[in-house]
Amino acid sequence: MITDTLDRLGAYYCLGGSLGRALEFLASRPLDALPEGRTDIDGDDAFLLVQSRETRPSSEEPFETHRKYADIHITLEGEEWMGYAPEADLEPLSGYSSEKDCRTYSGDGVFFRGGPDRFFLFFPWDGHKGCISMGAGGRVRKIVVKAALEGR
Template sequence: MILGTVQYPSRYGGLGIGVKKGLEYLAAQGKLDALPLGRRELDGENLFLEVVETATEPHATRYFEAHRRYIDVHITLRGEEWYGYAPVDDLKAVEPYSAERDVELFSGEGVYFQVPAGQFVLFFPEDAHKPCVCFKEPGNVRKLILKVLI
């Protein structure tokens, strides 16, 4: 897992051309909250982003997730969102891996954090994550998820 700043995409070039290209695209957009909802392909299935609006839920009602084919880069654009994190090896699988959806679900304990505006959190396949968590009242978030093929 990596926490980083969108405005410095060149610093993450060592993570691969897909990560660098995706972060450069985001940095060039200016106000990310102005991007329309939906999926936008930047390089076909190799690199795409999704802008979504969703509700947060108490951490106990959500599972950790992990992906095998894609690196996930999350940016909360509006609203209050917490993320859970735990290494996949420290968790118990509760739903087997779906190649079609590129996701496996897990239960267990982890640490929780927020990502400040203008920053991102990047999750590798070994990084289970629990997005869209709230610790106070549930609310709505607008967020961006960049998917980078490994």
């Protein structure tokens, strides 16, 4: 997992491939102007989803991992917390779904407050969960980028 401020996206272009292209795309435009739904960056190798969702208590949301894609999460509006735990520290709840590129888990992790100036990069082996509330729930508008990692 990597978390940093949006003004430092350029420091991570060196990750290369679809992930580097996705980071460059994010740094090159006003993020709050992106439309709801899917925007292609590099076809199925890198795309983003702008979505609005209600936050939920951590106990109501499982951790997840992926095999094909790394995720970049950016909160545009509202307050959400992001959960993280190493995959090895989590207990599987489901088998891997290749259709959804997802496996779900239960367990404990650490939580970080999201915001419009910050991003979270989760690699396929990082257990993570978003749209978490630490108190009263609310609506968030956010970006989730999916960037395929070569060799995975």
